[in-house]
Amino acid sequence: xxxxxxxxxxxxxxxxxxxxxxxxxxxxxxxxxxxxxxxxxxxxxxxxxxxxxxxxxxxxxxxxxxxxxxxxxxxxxxxxxxxxxxxxxxxxxxxxxxxxxxxxxxxxxxxxxxxxxxxxxxxxxxxxxxxxxxxxxxxxxxxxxxxxxxxxxxxxxxxx
Amino acid sequence: xxxxxxxxxxxxxxxxxxxxxxxxxxxxxxxxxxxxxxxxxxxxxxxxxxxxxxxxxxxxxxxxxxxxxxxxxxxxxxxxxxxxxxxxxxxxxxxxxxxxxxxxxxxxxxxxxxxxxxxxxxxxxxxxxxxxxxxxxxxxxxxxxxxxxxxxxxxxxxxxxxxxxxxxxxxxxxxxxxxxxxxxxxxxxxxxxxxxxxxxxxxxxxxxxxxxxxxxxxxxxxxxxxxxxxxxxxxxxxxxxxxxxxxxxxxxxxxxxxxxxxxxxxxxxxxxxxxxxxxxxxxxxxxxxxxxxxxxxxxxxxxxxxxxxxxxxxxxxxxxxxxxxxxxxxxxxxxxxxxxxxxxxxxxxxxxxxxxxxxxxxxxxxxxxxxxxxxxxxxxxxxxxxxxxxxxxxxxxxxxxxxxxxxxxxxxxxxxxxxxxxxxxxxxxxxxxxxxxxxxxxxxxxxxxxxxxxxxxxxxxxxxxxxxxxxxxxxxxxxxxxxxxxxxxxxxxxxxxxxxxxxxxxxxxxxxxxxxxxxxxxxxxxxxxxxxxxxxxxxxxxxxxxxxxxxxxxxxxxxxxxxxxxxxxxxxxxxxxxxxxxxxxxxxxxxxxxxxxxxxxxxxxxxxxxxxxxxxxxxxxxxxxxxxxxxxxxxxxxxxxxxxxxxxxxxxxxxxxxxxxxxxxxxxxxxxxxxxxxxxxxxxxxxxxxxxxxxxxxxxxxxxxxxxxxxxxxxxxxxxxx
Ligand code: FES
Ligand code: FES
Numbered sequence: 001x002x003x004x005x006x007x008x009x010x011x012x013x014x015x016x017x018x019x020x021x022x023x024x025x026x027x028x029x030x031x032x033x034x035x036x037x038x039x040x041x042x043x044x045x046x047x048x049x050x051x052x053x054x055x056x057x058x059x060x061x062x063x064x065x066x067x068x069x070x071x072x073x074x075x076x077x078x079x080x081x082x083x084x085x086x087x088x089x090x091x092x093x094x095x096x097x098x099x100x101x102x103x104x105x106x107x108x109x110x111x112x113x114x115x116x117x118x119x120x121x122x123x124x125x126x127x128x129x130x131x132x133x134x135x136x137x138x139x140x141x142x143x144x145x146x147x148x149x150x151x152x153x154x155x156x157x158x159x160x
Numbered sequence: 161x162x163x164x165x166x167x168x169x170x171x172x173x174x175x176x177x178x179x180x181x182x183x184x185x186x187x188x189x190x191x192x193x194x195x196x197x198x199x200x201x202x203x204x205x206x207x208x209x210x211x212x213x214x215x216x217x218x219x220x221x222x223x224x225x226x227x228x229x230x231x232x233x234x235x236x237x238x239x240x241x242x243x244x245x246x247x248x249x250x251x252x253x254x255x256x257x258x259x260x261x262x263x264x265x266x267x268x269x270x271x272x273x274x275x276x277x278x279x280x281x282x283x284x285x286x287x288x289x290x291x292x293x294x295x296x297x298x299x300x301x302x303x304x305x306x307x308x309x310x311x312x313x314x315x316x317x318x319x320x321x322x323x324x325x326x327x328x329x330x331x332x333x334x335x336x337x338x339x340x341x342x343x344x345x346x347x348x349x350x351x352x353x354x355x356x357x358x359x360x361x362x363x364x365x366x367x368x369x370x371x372x373x374x375x376x377x378x379x380x381x382x383x384x385x386x387x388x389x390x391x392x393x394x395x396x397x398x399x400x401x402x403x404x405x406x407x408x409x410x411x412x413x414x415x416x417x418x419x420x421x422x423x424x425x426x427x428x429x430x431x432x433x434x435x436x437x438x439x440x441x442x443x444x445x446x447x448x449x450x451x452x453x454x455x456x457x458x459x460x461x462x463x464x465x466x467x468x469x470x471x472x473x474x475x476x477x478x479x480x481x482x483x484x485x486x487x488x489x490x491x492x493x494x495x496x497x498x499x500x501x502x503x504x505x506x507x508x509x510x511x512x513x514x515x516x517x518x519x520x521x522x523x524x525x526x527x528x529x530x531x532x533x534x535x536x537x538x539x540x541x542x543x544x545x546x547x548x549x550x551x552x553x554x555x556x557x558x559x560x561x562x563x564x565x566x567x568x569x570x571x572x573x574x575x576x577x578x579x580x581x582x583x584x585x586x587x588x589x590x591x592x593x594x595x596x597x598x599x600x601x602x603x604x605x606x607x608x609x610x611x612x613x614x615x616x617x618x619x620x621x622x623x624x625x626x627x628x629x630x631x632x633x634x635x636x637x638x639x640x641x642x643x644x645x646x647x648x649x650x651x652x653x654x655x656x657x658x659x660x661x662x663x664x665x666x667x668x669x670x671x672x673x674x675x676x677x678x679x680x681x682x683x684x685x686x687x688x689x690x691x692x693x694x695x696x697x698x699x700x701x702x703x704x705x706x707x708x709x710x711x712x713x714x715x716x717x718x719x720x721x722x723x724x725x726x727x728x729x730x731x732x733x734x735x736x737x738x739x740x741x742x743x744x745x746x747x748x749x750x751x752x753x754x755x756x757x758x759x760x761x762x763x764x765x766x767x768x769x770x771x772x773x774x775x776x777x778x779x780x781x782x783x784x785x786x787x788x789x790x791x792x793x794x795x796x797x798x799x800x801x802x803x804x805x806x807x808x809x810x811x812x813x814x815x816x817x818x819x820x821x822x823x824x825x826x827x828x829x830x831x832x833x834x835x836x837x838x839x840x841x842x843x844x845x846x847x848x849x850x851x852x853x854x855x856x857x858x859x860x861x862x863x864x865x866x867x868x869x870x871x872x873x874x875x876x877x878x879x880x881x882x
Contacts, residue, residue: 018269025268034187035180037390039341040423044814047341075180084178092174095778098786099619100177101341101390107178126822133814135341135391136619138785139822 005067007031008077017064024048024059026067027074035075035104039133046132049105050074056112058131075104078111087111087149096145098136106132110146119150164632165842166834168778172638173388173623182388186345186420188358193347194223196406196419197271199261199278200428201253204287204494204807205463208251208260208280215277216263221270224413225278226262232408237373240366242398242431242497244464246374248405253282254463255496256807257428262405264417287494287807291435291458298458298489301466309468309488311476313540319452319483323443325522331440331511333856333874335460335800336433337426338501339819342390344430345420346403348410355382355407360389362397362618363655368648370399371407386646389618393502395430396618397657402429427812431499432800434460436470436507440515448525448533450481457508461490462497469500474509474853477546477742478589480536494807500657502790505590506853510794513586513857514872517864521569527861528555528564531587531746549744550770550833551587557831558768559585562748571868580753582866586854587746588769592663592846594740595654599668601630601676602731607705607720609634611643611673615653615665620848621779622661628776629666629842633673635702636719643669651733659846662775664738670841671734677702679730684722691715739839743850745769747788749858750826753866758881762792762824762859768831769850773843777832784830784851791855793820796875 003014003026014030022041027033027050037047041060048059051073078085087110090096097103106129113120113128120128125146134142176182201208213225226232231248245252247259261278265271288294300309320326347358355377361367364384372379389396402419410417421429438457444450455475459468468488475486486508520527532552539546559565567583568574574581599613611630617623627643634641644650653665681700684692684707692700692707692715699710707722709715723730750764765788774780797818801810811817836843856874863881864870871880 018267021269028187029268032189033180034183034189037184037342038186038420039343039390040814042423042813042815044423045341075178079179084175088178091178092170095168095170095782097171097174097177098621098782099340099342099389099391100173100182101184101619103177104180129822133341133819133821135339135393135819136786137782138787138789138828139820139825140785140828141782143822143825 001065003064003068006071007033008073014064019065021064022060023062023064023067026064027059033074033076037101037104039101046109047102047105049108051108056109075107078107085111086152087114090145090149090152094141094145094148096137096141102132102134106142110149113146114150114153119154164628164638166774166777168776169624169628169638171621171624172627184342184388184390185347185358185360185386188347190347190349190416193416193418194264194266195268195271196409196417197263197268197275198259198402198425199263199275200425201256201258201260203253203282203284204256204289206253206282206284208253209283210281211260212279213261216274219270219274219277221266222274223264223266225274226409227260231262232412234374234404234408235376237370240398241370242465242467242499243401244497246404247401255428255494257425257496259401259405262409264409264413289493289495289802289804289807291437291460291491293804294491294493298491301461301468301490304467306471311484311486313476314483316452316454316483316485320441320443323451324446325519326441326443327515327518327522328441329515329518329872330437331514331872332437333507333510335435335802336501336798337800337817338393338395339814339817340391340393340395343421343423343426344396344402346406347416347418348407349416350411350414353381357382357384357407359384359386359403360396361386362389362392362616362657364614364616364646364648365652366655367399367403371404374404375407384648386616389616392618394500394657397655398431398499400430423814424812427800427809428496431497433501434470434498438508438511440511442515442519444519444523448523448530450479450534452483453479453481454485455508455512456487458489458491460493460495460498462495463492465497466490469498469504470507471505472508473505473591474512474589476540478587478744479534480538481534484540503590503849503852509589509853510857513854514860517584517861518870527585528559531555546742549742551744551746553833554744554746554768554770558746558748558766561829561831562766564748571865580755580866582751582753582862582864584858584862584865585746585748586858586861587744588850588854589742589744590659590849590853591742592659592740594738595660595664596735596737597653597664597668598651598733598735599672600651600731600733601672602729603676603680603719603723604729605724607640607718607723609636609641611641611669612650613645613653613665613669614648614650615645615661616656617645618656620661620783621776624779625662625775626665626669629669630673633670634677636705640705659849662844663840663846664736666842666844667736667738667840668734671736672732675732675734676730679732680719680722681707683726683730684717687722687725689725690717690722692717741845743769743771743845743847745850747854747858749862751859751862751866753863753881758878760796760863760876762826765826766829767851769847770833771847772835772837772840772845774832774834775844780832780847781830783848785828787851788828788855789820789825790852791859792824794852794874795856795859799875
């Protein structure tokens with residue numbers, strides 16, 4: 001089948017999509033957007049998290065065909081050119097990134113949290129990121145990054 | 161100017177990683193790529209009697225289906241290839257999950273559908289998958305790369321007979337899987353007789369060597385690229401069959417082939433930490449002086465490989481004891497070959513550190529005092545000093561910060577409301593290996609430097625730390641330096657495992673950069689247009705991209721000035737073989753236990769290490785945080801369950817195999833002694849694996865302190881505390 005979908009603001013088209021194909025596969029293998037990672041394909045790790053019409057989803061669990069006529073935003077679409085989103089900048093500065101494989105999913109999940117809850121409590125951060133596994137960092141620096149991004153947004157200086 | 165080395169600079173690859181721009185093996189885009197998938201065996205031991213691929217071959221888009229009957233013949237590479245056999249070469253099945261067919265198709269779905277349609281019939285034989293399945297079958301394997309499997313020092317029997325107090329107990333831990341978040345991936349691209357492998361590996365050189373051996377081609381016809389790795393923890397240090405098979409089918413089909421292992425396949429394709437059991441007997445005199453350490457261990461081996469990976473160095477390297485006996489037995493089971501997993505010396509240390517805690521209670525002695533009493537920095541094998549390993553200072557740094565002196569040693573004596581609080585501690589220790597490495601540094605006419613080394617960044621921070629090392633040696637700002645790695649076309653380095661990367665690669669990078677700097681200084685003093693013309697080279701220093709005369713800083717030139725007048729880039733190489741060593745530390749843990757539910761939470765962790773000179777306080781600390789959470793998983797949640805009847809892994813996924821999640825993360829403090837190691841040009845030691853090694857014991861010891869229950873079988877799950 002053919003799928004027409006808006007990705008990071010661009011109108012994109014994928015052909016010969018198989019009915020059972022995931023959004024993640026379409027992004028990575030057909031549309032040249034390998035930023036979202038495949039680490040379990042079962043909704044267990046959160047590495048594939050993307051926005052679908054502004055709702056974060058595990059792209060491995062969404063059928064590509066379901067995205068027909070809808071909007072998808074991936075980790076590649078968060079920064080404005082070289083200008084990183086405050087969440088991305090905070091991940092780098094707080095040291096929340098090691099191997100980086102969990103990072104794209106975490107950045108999207110944290111981005112979504114801060115849009116909904118600008119000043120989250122620690123339990124709210126932990127809850128929002130509960131579906132994102134990281135094997136490297138021990139999580140502490142990821143929580144620091146989210147706190148840092150929240151502070152930045154609250155101060156308004158970095159708001160966009 | 162304060163030195164760059166040590167500074168907690170952010171990762172230089174951070175931008176690429178937060179934007180999705182970092183390209184891991186599976187992200188490689190190759191025009192015309194085809195997709196490989198593995199069909200794997202459903203029995204653990206026996207032979208394939210028939211294999212029918214008719215239906216599979218009829219699936220639209222399928223290009224080829226290879227079985228043991230049709231697969232190109234490959235050579236089984238010698239050690240360090242860890243498997244002892246290459247699958248798809250004959251009908252024998254050595255373990256569940258062994259590849260029985262390799263399907264290539266236009267899309268992954270087509271390949272997977274075809275793989276599911278292959279009809280394999282087996283003659284199955286009974287399989288043994290647990291140490292308990294094979295009583296009496298343990299044996300002493302032949303010496304491995306680390307030496308003989310038995311170590312005797314002094315007279316252990318006499319030492320135990322003379323002990324005032326003794327502990328004799330058995331400790332065990334199950335199979336663990338590395339579970340890096342990136343599953344293993346290979347993209348094989350042939351161009352004539354030249355192969356490019358985009359590979360998720362902790363060792364590009366080893367991949368090049370082993371693939372060349374398997375395919376019987378010269379090593380220099382293979383290029384391996386790993387610019388980014390999504391974690392490995394040992395699973396990607398060796399070369400496993402899926403890489404060999406992918407390279408072979410791509411050659412046969414004359415098409416690029418991409419293979420990404422599924423999460424479930426990672427449980428049978430890339431090693432694991434072997435099931436481990438040890439009987440530890442320790443004895444001490446009244447004052448706590450150890451009179452004997454005996455550690456007799458047994459661990460799973462496969463039918464095709466007998467190398468021992470859970471090794472017992474800690475039995476003789478950490479504490480000075482006149483009488484030591486360590487013996488590493490193994491038992492062959494019908495499981496995949498185990499391998500090393502982050503901190504392979506950890507399991508043996510866990511038993512020792514739990515036994516010492518038990519001994520401290522027998523003696524009525526503080527567990528920290530017991531360790532201080534017996535600390536040594538002499539290697540009993542040769543009587544030589546082991547090098548910098550300041551355990552006493554680590555115990556003090558971490559113990560003071562934790563508040564250990566306020567501990568009431570009596571079990572169940574500390575409470576907060578309904579919750580029992582326990583404080584436990586353990587020594588941490590791990591050796592690091594020696595590996596030769598070479599590096600190349602070039603200073604361009606624009607004054608920028610490019611450094612290259614065929615090493616890896618497995619997430620630990622090699623890009624960042626080696627940029628710091630290069631910039632400091634050159635006397636340049638970090639943003640004038642670019643460090644590249646992960647390409648076998650670069651000067652070779654060893655694997656990124658066994659805590660060896662920083663300690664080995666920093667030496668060659670430092671040497672190459674210093675040689676390049678000296679070459680530029682030589683150009684400057686010989687250049688009549690340079691303000692430094694005619695100066696003595698040893699009176700010139702470099703800082704921030706400039707060259708100065710030490711006693712007259714107004715006489716200065718710049719890298720850009722000197723090299724641009726020279727008209728072409730200046731380059732230099734450096735090689736180095738590091739001295740292997742031993743890294744120690746200490747961890748102190750607080751747990752809270754719900755006495756009714758048996759639920760344990762690790763709430764506080766304080767650790768200190770002697771890692772030589774700290775290269776980057778941020779990345780070093782990250783190793784502690786990551787190691788600590790691994791220790792939490794080891795102690796409380798991680799357990800690969802294998803069904804003893806079907807010989808299958810029951811939980812080959814991230815929902816059944818419980819890697820710690822963010823709610824499991826304690827509050828962690830980390831300290832470093834931070835004294836340069838004299839054997840390293842930059843003062844570095846190997847470090848990555850020392851954190852974790854004692855943490856499971858410290859947690860278990862804390863649980864004993866909280867509850868009075870000594871659980872010697874890890875993980876300590878809720879049911880064991882009810
Ligand atoms: S790959 Fe989608 S949740 Fe793991
Ligand atoms: S940084 Fe490696 S998995 Fe999170």
